Amino acid sequence: MTVIGYLIPVSLFLGGLGLAAFIWSLRADQYTDLEGDQHRALFGEHDDRPSGE
Amino acid sequence: MPLDRPPTEPIELILPSISCGGCIAPIERRLTAIEGVRTARVNLSNKRVRIETLPGGPDADRLAATLAEIGHEARQLTAALPRSETRDAEGRDLVLRLGVAGFAAMNVMLLSISVWSGAEAATRDLLHWVSALIALPAMAYSGLPFYRSAGRALTGGRLNMDVPISLAILLSAVSSLIETSYGGQHAYFDAGIMLIFFLLIGRYLDHRTRAQAGSAAAELSQLAARMAVQIAADGTRQSIATADLRPGMRLTVAPGERIPADGVISLGQSDLDRALVTGESVPEPVSPGDTIHAGMLNLTGPLEMEVTATGDGTLLADIARMVEAAEQGRGRLDRLADQAARVYAPGVHLVALAAFVGWYWQSGDLLTALGIATAVLIITCPCALGLAVPTVHTVASSRLFRSGIFLKDGGELERLAQVDTVAFDKTGTLTDGASQIASAPTPDHPAWPVAAALAQASRHPLAIAIAAEAERVGVRPARISDLTEHPGQGVSGQIKGRELRLGRPDWVGHAPGGSDGVLVSLPDGGRASFTFSDTLRPDARETVAEVVALGLDPCLISGDAERPVARAADAAGIARWHARLHPGDKLDLLAEMQAEGRRVLMVGDGLNDGPALAAAHASISPAAAADVAKAAAGLVFTGQRLGHVSLALRVARAARRRTLECFAIAAVYNALAIPLALSGQVTPLIAAAAMSGSSIVVVLNALRVRNVT
Numbered sequence: 165m166t167v168i169g170y171l172i173p174v175s176l177f178l179g180g181l182g183l184a185a186f187i188w189s190l191r192a193d194q195y196t197d198l199e200g201d202q203h204r205a206l207f208g209e210h211d212d213r214p215s216g217e
Numbered sequence: 218m219p220l221d222r223p224p225t226e227p228i229e230l231i232l233p234s235i236s237c238g239g240c241i242a243p244i245e246r247r248l249t250a251i252e253g254v255r256t257a258r259v260n261l262s263n264k265r266v267r268i269e270t271l272p273g274g275p276d277a278d279r280l281a282a283t284l285a286e287i288g289h290e291a292r293q294l295t296a297a298l299p300r301s302e303t304r305d306a307e308g309r310d311l312v313l314r315l316g317v318a319g320f321a322a323m324n325v326m327l328l329s330i331s332v333w334s335g336a337e338a339a340t341r342d343l344l345h346w347v348s349a350l351i352a353l354p355a356m357a358y359s360g361l362p363f364y365r366s367a368g369r370a371l372t373g374g375r376l377n378m379d380v381p382i383s384l385a386i387l388l389s390a391v392s393s394l395i396e397t398s399y400g401g402q403h404a405y406f407d408a409g410i411m412l413i414f415f416l417l418i419g420r421y422l423d424h425r426t427r428a429q430a431g432s433a434a435a436e437l438s439q440l441a442a443r444m445a446v447q448i449a450a451d452g453t454r455q456s457i458a459t460a461d462l463r464p465g466m467r468l469t470v471a472p473g474e475r476i477p478a479d480g481v482i483s484l485g486q487s488d489l490d491r492a493l494v495t496g497e498s499v500p501e502p503v504s505p506g507d508t509i510h511a512g513m514l515n516l517t518g519p520l521e522m523e524v525t526a527t528g529d530g531t532l533l534a535d536i537a538r539m540v541e542a543a544e545q546g547r548g549r550l551d552r553l554a555d556q557a558a559r560v561y562a563p564g565v566h567l568v569a570l571a572a573f574v575g576w577y578w579q580s581g582d583l584l585t586a587l588g589i590a591t592a593v594l595i596i597t598c599p600c601a602l603g604l605a606v607p608t609v610h611t612v613a614s615s616r617l618f619r620s621g622i623f624l625k626d627g628g629e630l631e632r633l634a635q636v637d638t639v640a641f642d643k644t645g646t647l648t649d650g651a652s653q654i655a656s657a658p659t660p661d662h663p664a665w666p667v668a669a670a671l672a673q674a675s676r677h678p679l680a681i682a683i684a685a686e687a688e689r690v691g692v693r694p695a696r697i698s699d700l701t702e703h704p705g706q707g708v709s710g711q712i713k714g715r716e717l718r719l720g721r722p723d724w725v726g727h728a729p730g731g732s733d734g735v736l737v738s739l740p741d742g743g744r745a746s747f748t749f750s751d752t753l754r755p756d757a758r759e760t761v762a763e764v765v766a767l768g769l770d771p772c773l774i775s776g777d778a779e780r781p782v783a784r785a786a787d788a789a790g791i792a793r794w795h796a797r798l799h800p801g802d803k804l805d806l807l808a809e810m811q812a813e814g815r816r817v818l819m820v821g822d823g824l825n826d827g828p829a830l831a832a833a834h835a836s837i838s839p840a841a842a843a844d845v846a847k848a849a850a851g852l853v854f855t856g857q858r859l860g861h862v863s864l865a866l867r868v869a870r871a872a873r874r875r876t877l878e879c880f881a882i883a884a885v886y887n888a889l890a891i892p893l894a895l896s897g898q899v900t901p902l903i904a905a906a907a908m909s910g911s912s913i914v915v916v917l918n919a920l921r922v923r924n925v926t
Contacts, residue, residue: 172347176324183320190312200261203238
């Protein structure tokens with residue numbers, strides 16, 4: 165049962181990565197135009213950035 | 218008229234008819250190709266385009282015109298329409314807290330499941346401590362919005378929904394900590410953080426449906442000219458700020474400019490757009506001796522006028538004051554959620570207190586009493602309420618948005634559900650707006666080339682309508698020389714030495730039939746006439762019938778003359794109508810109806826509807842309306858169909874029904890849960906399950922609003 169002592173921190177760490185990724189994507193304005201961004205992925209010309217206002 | 222705006226501030230236009238992803242690239246490309254445009258970014262989710270321009274670059278009108286060229290309708294986003302979401306700091310803050318709460322809740326839940334599955338003693342304690350480690354910082358951070366709001370309410374001496382919530386969170390943290398340090402069985406860390414998670418979802422949704430403050434009165438002030446041209450005693454012209462105008466001064470107003478002050482015309486003839494007073498955009502000819510008002514648009518000829526009233530004394534200022542008074546006196550809507558909170562909050566506190574006192578007295582054990590009080594607070598917590606109402610508003614708002622109706626604020630939806638009378642404005646609302654050609658010669662008639670050529674020389678709306686129609690049917694304008702516009706009368710030109718005229722019937726010469734509309738004289742000496750009318754929107758009659766079917770009482774109020782109003786009322790099927798109403802009169806009529814106990818929905822589009830729209834219980838205006846109307850109205854609909862009004866009413870009523878159902882579900886849930894909690898039967902497992910269960914049921918019910926047709 166002591167393996168729990170390793171598993172809990174590991175799971176927290178992985179969860180924390182997910183949270184960090186979420187916060188980054190929020191800060192990078194990736195949620196401002198979900199529909200438009202769907203279509204932009206198919207464009208020939210890429211600007212590689214969301215609106216970034 | 219372009220609004221004054223510092224050129225480097227980004228311009229936002231809404232694109233009501235954009236639908237597909239393929240439109241994005243052409244729009245952005247076309248806009249960035251214009252000189253002076255730095256970037257253009259389309260947002261397909263809320264149908265907007267955001268354009269950054271360099272100083273001296275194109276203004277919103279020019280950009281909208283460019284978009285119209287490639288077939289996209291574009292309108293300027295003013296304070297009149299819902300705010301742009303890109304600069305929404307408060308919303309992002311809520312999502313961040315939501316993310317942290319979600320992360321913590323799920324991790325703690327993992328650990329709690331182990332505990333519920335039968336962890337014992339040391340393992341259980343370890344899991345509890347780890348849960349505490351995760352949950353407590355998250356509760357402190359994510360719960361901040363609730364604590365702040367509760368704090369504000371308490372210092373203000375009142376209770377709101379956030380007080381029992383904050384209490385529940387605090388108590389669950391404290392009692393769970395105590396339990397855990399004593400090696401106890403029940404810890405409510407998971408319930409506490411999950412509560413925050415659900416409530417933050419509700420809060421975020423609520424935030425998105427709340428309006429940005431925008432004042433119609435501010436829009437009106439945009440109509441005031443800032444500069445005027447004064448004619449000094451010696452005849453010279455000089456620029457003068459409107460703030461410096463005084464009664465008795467003589468001014469000159471060029472075509473295309475707005476009148477800077479109230480006054481009387483001393484010289485010149487022209488046509489004026491008097492929408493401010495009559496709501497009619499059909500220009501009225503004016504000549505010396507006529508009274509004119511600040512804010513009116515001078516269309517065709519230069520005028521000289523003598524000032525009678527300036528600044529605060531003008532009609533425009535009067536209307537602005539009426540609008541402002543109406544906006545402030547509107548009375549705070551007692552939202553359903555707030556009504557519920559007023560009963561709920563004290564009730565919950567009393568029950569929790571009773572549980573605590575009762576159990577302590579009965580068992581003498583502080584820990585047990587604390588645990589049960591926590592259980593009571595948590596299980597009665599308004600996950601359902603806090604989630605239901607915002608969800609209903611969000612779903613309703615997006616349902617309306619799908620049909621091209623912009624809802625500014627969830628509260629407006631509740632007001633809409635309460636109305637029992639509908640007041641329609643005529644021009645531009647019930648009708649398409651004036652200047653539609655009602656009758657004209659057939660396209661191959663020789664009158665058309667002549668009329669088209671003459672019409673192109675004038676800015677008069679009727680001339681513009683003729684020119685547009687001519688282009689639409691493909692008529693080539695004849696070659697006419699010496700085109701001269703005679704303000705107030707028409708346009709003249711020469712073909713082969715013969716003077717031809719297009720304009721008022723009495724100026725052009727004897728007309729068969731009445732003096733309505735416009736005549737054109739032909740090279741062979743004959744005459745042809747064009748008449749214009751204000752045609753009803755195609756579904757006006759149908760909409761009025763639907764409104765009546767919903768149990769509402771329609772009426773027509775307009776600034777126009779009796780005959781056209783009676784005709785329109787008859788065609789639309791409205792029994793009650795009032796004509797010749799000035800903006801103040803509309804307001805008085807509204808006040809009268811409201812004194813009778815009616816709740817009125819005002820549907821209007823004009824400058825003269827501003828006060829009425831602001832004062833009515835609920836209001837809607839078309840997107841093509843004046844900015845004043847859009848700013849004053851609670852909902853704005855795009856497109857030609859009046860049917861949006863009845864759709865909005867149906868959605869509002871459905872939303873209200875769903876909200877009440879959600880309250881009922883919450884009440885039933887509480888009726889079952891409270892006795893359970895009071896008797897000490899509730900464990901963290903039950904609390905978590907009950908909270909999730911009630912939230913899911915309530916949200917699913919709220920989603921039914923999507924299906925309103």
